[in-house]
Amino acid sequence: xxxxxxxxxxxxxxxxxxxxxxxxxxxxxxxxxxxxxxxxxxxxxxxxxxxxxxxxxxxxxxxxxxxxxxxxxxxxxxxxxxxxxxxxxxxxxxxxxxxxxxxxxxxxxxxxxxxxxxxxxxxxxxxxxxxxxxxxxxxxxxxxxxxxxxxxxxxxxxxxxxxxxxxxxxxxxxxxxxxxxxxxxxxxxxxxxxxxxxxxxxxxxxxxxxxxxxxxxxxxxxxxxxxxxxxxxxxxxxxxxxxxxxxxxxxxxxxx
Amino acid sequence: xxxxxxxxxxxxxxxxxxxxxxxxxxxxxxxxxxxxxxxxxxxxxxxxxxxxxxxxxxxxxxxxxxxxxxxxxxxxxxxxxxxxxxxxxxxxxxxxxxxxxxxxxxxxxxxxxxxxxxxxxxxxxxxxxxxxxxxxxxxxxxxxxxxxxxxxxxxxxxxxxxxxxxxxxxxxxxxxxxxxxxxxxxxxxxxxxxxxxxxxxxxxxxxxxxxxxxxxxxxxxxxxxxxxx
Amino acid sequence: xxxxxxxxxxxxxxxxxxxxxxxxxxxxxxxxxxxxxxxxxxxxxxxxxxxxxxxxxxxxxxxxxxxxxxxxxxxxxxxxxxxxxxxxxxxxxxxxxxxxxxxxxxxxxxxxxxxxxxxxxxxxxxxxxxxxxxxxxxxxxxxxxxxxxxxxxxxxxxxxxxxxxxxxxxxxxxxxxxxxxxxxxxxxxxxxxxxxxxxxxxxxxxxxxxxxxxxxxxxxxxxxxxxxxxxxxxxxxxxxxxxxxxxxxxxxxxxx
Numbered sequence: 001x002x003x004x005x006x007x008x009x010x011x012x013x014x015x016x017x018x019x020x021x022x023x024x025x026x027x028x029x030x031x032x033x034x035x036x037x038x039x040x041x042x043x044x045x046x047x048x049x050x051x052x053x054x055x056x057x058x059x060x061x062x063x064x065x066x067x068x069x070x071x072x073x074x075x076x077x078x079x080x081x082x083x084x085x086x087x088x089x090x091x092x093x094x095x096x097x098x099x100x101x102x103x104x105x106x107x108x109x110x111x112x113x114x115x116x117x118x119x120x121x122x123x124x125x126x127x128x129x130x131x132x133x134x135x136x137x138x139x140x141x142x143x144x145x146x147x148x149x150x151x152x153x154x155x156x157x158x159x160x161x162x163x164x165x166x167x168x169x170x171x172x173x174x175x176x177x178x179x180x181x182x183x184x185x186x187x188x189x190x191x192x193x194x195x196x197x198x199x200x201x202x203x204x205x206x207x208x209x210x211x212x213x214x215x216x217x218x219x220x221x222x223x224x225x226x227x228x229x230x231x232x233x234x235x236x237x238x239x240x241x242x243x244x245x246x247x248x249x250x251x252x253x254x255x256x
Numbered sequence: 257x258x259x260x261x262x263x264x265x266x267x268x269x270x271x272x273x274x275x276x277x278x279x280x281x282x283x284x285x286x287x288x289x290x291x292x293x294x295x296x297x298x299x300x301x302x303x304x305x306x307x308x309x310x311x312x313x314x315x316x317x318x319x320x321x322x323x324x325x326x327x328x329x330x331x332x333x334x335x336x337x338x339x340x341x342x343x344x345x346x347x348x349x350x351x352x353x354x355x356x357x358x359x360x361x362x363x364x365x366x367x368x369x370x371x372x373x374x375x376x377x378x379x380x381x382x383x384x385x386x387x388x389x390x391x392x393x394x395x396x397x398x399x400x401x402x403x404x405x406x407x408x409x410x411x412x413x414x415x416x417x418x419x420x421x422x423x424x425x426x427x428x429x430x431x432x433x434x435x436x437x438x439x440x441x442x443x444x445x446x447x448x449x450x451x452x453x454x455x456x457x458x459x460x461x462x463x464x465x466x467x468x469x470x471x472x473x474x475x476x477x478x479x480x481x482x483x484x485x
Numbered sequence: 486x487x488x489x490x491x492x493x494x495x496x497x498x499x500x501x502x503x504x505x506x507x508x509x510x511x512x513x514x515x516x517x518x519x520x521x522x523x524x525x526x527x528x529x530x531x532x533x534x535x536x537x538x539x540x541x542x543x544x545x546x547x548x549x550x551x552x553x554x555x556x557x558x559x560x561x562x563x564x565x566x567x568x569x570x571x572x573x574x575x576x577x578x579x580x581x582x583x584x585x586x587x588x589x590x591x592x593x594x595x596x597x598x599x600x601x602x603x604x605x606x607x608x609x610x611x612x613x614x615x616x617x618x619x620x621x622x623x624x625x626x627x628x629x630x631x632x633x634x635x636x637x638x639x640x641x642x643x644x645x646x647x648x649x650x651x652x653x654x655x656x657x658x659x660x661x662x663x664x665x666x667x668x669x670x671x672x673x674x675x676x677x678x679x680x681x682x683x684x685x686x687x688x689x690x691x692x693x694x695x696x697x698x699x700x701x702x703x704x705x706x707x708x709x710x711x712x713x714x715x716x717x718x719x720x721x722x723x724x725x726x727x728x729x730x731x732x733x734x735x736x737x738x739x740x741x
Contacts, residue, residue: 033627034539035574037314046527050626052572056314056342067381075579077570080622081529081545089568089622090581109269111285111294116381118342123572125626127543128526146269149313151283151294154270191270191292231268231296235311235463326491368492400497400508445501449510 038148046130056118158187283308324434399442531647541627544639561608565594596698637669670728
């Protein structure tokens with residue numbers, strides 16, 4: 001059998017040349033779709049992800065409505081051609097689980113009580129997958145929610161930390177994900193450091209876990225800046241104070 | 257004419273609002289004694305409150321707002337209108353200018369009709385009631401509906417209705433602008449086209465300075481300066 | 486695929502149509518701006534993203550080896566699927582494809598299959614034993630009318646940059662050869678007017694719809710009439726002739 005190339009070289013450089021605490025390149029654009037109430041497109045390494053938000057809108061079916069607050073419902077989906085072996089269209093157990101934990105993460109930040117009986121529907125489509133699609137999807141969805149005008153405590157940001165060749169590595173790529181010894185996706189509210197999504201599989205000592213969480217949170221704060229820039233760029237034009245005319249229909253009718 | 261230009265501050269959810277001595281207003285929240293933005297929008301200080309004027313999102317009904325609604329369902333004593341908001345809004349038979357017998361609703365207004373109505377009330381659970389009882393509120397016949405973001409409505413209307421008067425003056429169209437971002441336009445086919453072009457321009461350039469002037473010159477280009485009254 | 490449209494809007498479109506005009510002031514045989522981004526998805530063997538006005542679709546091709554159909558033992562297999570994902574429209578729901586998605590996939594499939602766009606015999610590995618299976622997935626991202634044409638442009642665009650991944654099966658990768666360029670042109674009838682490339686509103690008020698796929702030699706390779714209205718014999722002739730003219734132009738854009 002051919003010997004696999006180590007994931008870290010003697011200078012602790014990774015196979016794609018990154019340092020252990022270095023993110024893949026990230027690009028976000030807000031407001032890319034027409035029908036949705038809010039949307040965002042994100043490229044993160046080789047991941048390409050679209051997120052759309054509809055709502056708040058009347059929740060269906062009716063019996064799922066909560067009379068006191070909005071439901072936050074996410075549907076994470078991978079396009080058939082987004083992975084190397086074609087994925088059968090439609091939800092599978094993995095995508096159902098990811099959808100659930102992302103819905104719960106956003107339920108923490110959305111001011112749900114402002115919209116009783118409604119749902120805020122988040123759709124994440126992975127168009128091209130490398131590794132870390134749930135982090136990419138959640139990060140994009142957060143921008144789409146803000147673009148849709150959904151009131152929130154803060155944006156949510158997500159990034160994973162893994163372990164390869166005995167070292168903690170930020171934001172594992174595909175090879176590192178396949179051959180590494182641990183993967184821990186985390187999502188955080190950057191302002192308060194509330195952790196709203198946390199999953200892990202593999203082997204980590206308590207000490208490593210603590211360090212991995214800190215690495216992910218610090219990286220999330222970097223990504224947070226990119227999210228905010230994307231939103232500001234969408235609406236950036238120099239400008240006047242908004243006119244707040246409280247013109248009612250009466251003048252319009254009178255003029256008729 | 258000198259317009260006062262104020263540098264606007266664009267904020268995103270979670271941004272700390274530097275607002276000493278101000279109270280937390282619309283689109284904001286207070287945490288640990290500090291005020292933060294809950295919405296993507298423009299920071300605005302008014303009457304002791306700091307508010308966020310949203311840049312997008314759904315229309316949220318407020319009592320007294322004029323809204324243009326599409327009838328989507330009908331019951332024996334009410335019609336249900338879709339008003340571009342998170343909630344469909346009922347219009348009850350006692351809120352229309354006619355005496356409607358129980359079960360006779362479809363004789364007056366039917367599904368797929370478009371109506372100019374007012375928001376009568378919104379309760380704590382966000383249930384909306386509409387009315388059509390005031391003068392001028394009615395079913396809209398003919399013309400066309402254009403939809404824009406509700407946040408751009410003040411721009412289409414303009415200060416003291418200046419923008420809308422300008423468009424009406426040139427195009428000779430009849431128009432109503434609903435607070436929910438729906439605009440009804442009726443007139444000659446080409447005039448409707450022109451009015452829609454102008455409205456789309458206002459929507460695209462809502463944040464740009466000197467908008468009234470550039471709209472006026474666009475209309476003058478189409479109609480010539482003579483149409484101004 | 487749309488939903489209810491107010492009577493007022495319907496009347497307005499009809500009033501315009503009777504004067505040969507359209508609500509977005511296009512000429513009757515004018516398409517919305519068309520933009521094709523080829524090779525959008527690297528995980529796919531071939532792909533194309535198509536923006537037709539505000540309609541946005543992503544088409545991807547995945548290939549694998551498998552058994553041929555018994556009646557065509559020396560030909561590759563084409564499998565086309567469409568997903569009307571809820572991201573694209575508030576009217577689309579999650580779940581298995583319903584009749585609209587199935588019709589869309591079948592019409593796009595026919596346009597390609599019947600023209601012999603790709604010589605399926607070249608996709609035979611071992612007659613009767615092993616052939617290439619070609620999965621063509623139509624992913625609808627934003628629905629603003631005329632999915633038939635957007636998807637068929639995307640399918641053809643994706644085929645033109647498909648590389649058969651033979652190296653995964655101890656062979657050598659080779660570029661898929663496109664032999665013919667069938668272009669699908671959809672027209673709708675509103676009152677007595679015929680309009681190409683219907684917008685969403687036009688689609689919703691149209692009496693009848695006709696999709697025609699024509700190759701570079703002027704041969705008609707697939708058709709589909711839809712909706713509850715009818716066309717006269719002369720109208721069908723006119724729709725086809727107009728489709729041929731427009732198709733020649735769009736073919737060059739797709740080859741681009």
